[in-house]
Amino acid sequence: MTKSTTHTTHPSALRSRRVLLTAAIAGVALASVPALAKSPAKIPVEVWKDPSCGCCGDWITHMEDNGFSVTVHDTGNTAARNKLGLPQRLGSCHTALVGNYVVEGHVPAADVKKLLVQKPKALGIAVPGMPVGSPGMDGPAYGGRKDPYDVLLVTRNLMSNDVSTSVFTSYR
Secondary structure (H helix, E strand, C coil): CCCCCCCCCCHHHHHHHHHHHHHHHHHHHHHCCHHHHCCCCCEEEEEEECCCCHHHHHHHHHHHHCCEEEEEECCCCHHHHHHHCCCHHHCCCEEEEECCEEEEECCCHHHHHHHHHHCCCCCEEEECCCCCCCCCCCCHHHCCCCCCEEEEEEEECCCCCCEEEEEEEEEC
16 A cells, blocks of 8 residues: 655745745846846047037037947147148048047947947048038938938058048948
8 A cells, every 4th residue: 555645835935935946047047148237338439629519519429329438628629630640631520539540520430330340450530521411410400401421431651641531431
């Protein structure tokens, strides 16, 4: 004859086991996704601009919204542009330094990130002038207008010190 035993567990013990099991599952879930717990480090950018330039402020906001940490120098940008070696003909209303690259004008954040990933042998990238529709020149005052423009890759020949450009990205 087989002996049958009935085992009953007290309700509070069942609750304790459920709490422990739930905590263990949550711990495993959190340990398996550490990337979600940390936000990616922001990319530092140093910007020189005129203190009263509104479109420069809008471009800075665009950069911050896209993962950059911006330090601003409200001293104008002509001296910075000259010091960094970018010709006046490629100039705009603000000049930035990201990593070892010059970023001149209303360059989209995606192109700055592309530059940092590709790491070309270059002085930097530039959007000469102030094309309507580029980041910072795309506010409500422009009524949705988007003029075509190019982001130029700026290179310097070390032998002759000549600066040349090629199209890095074209916006049409």
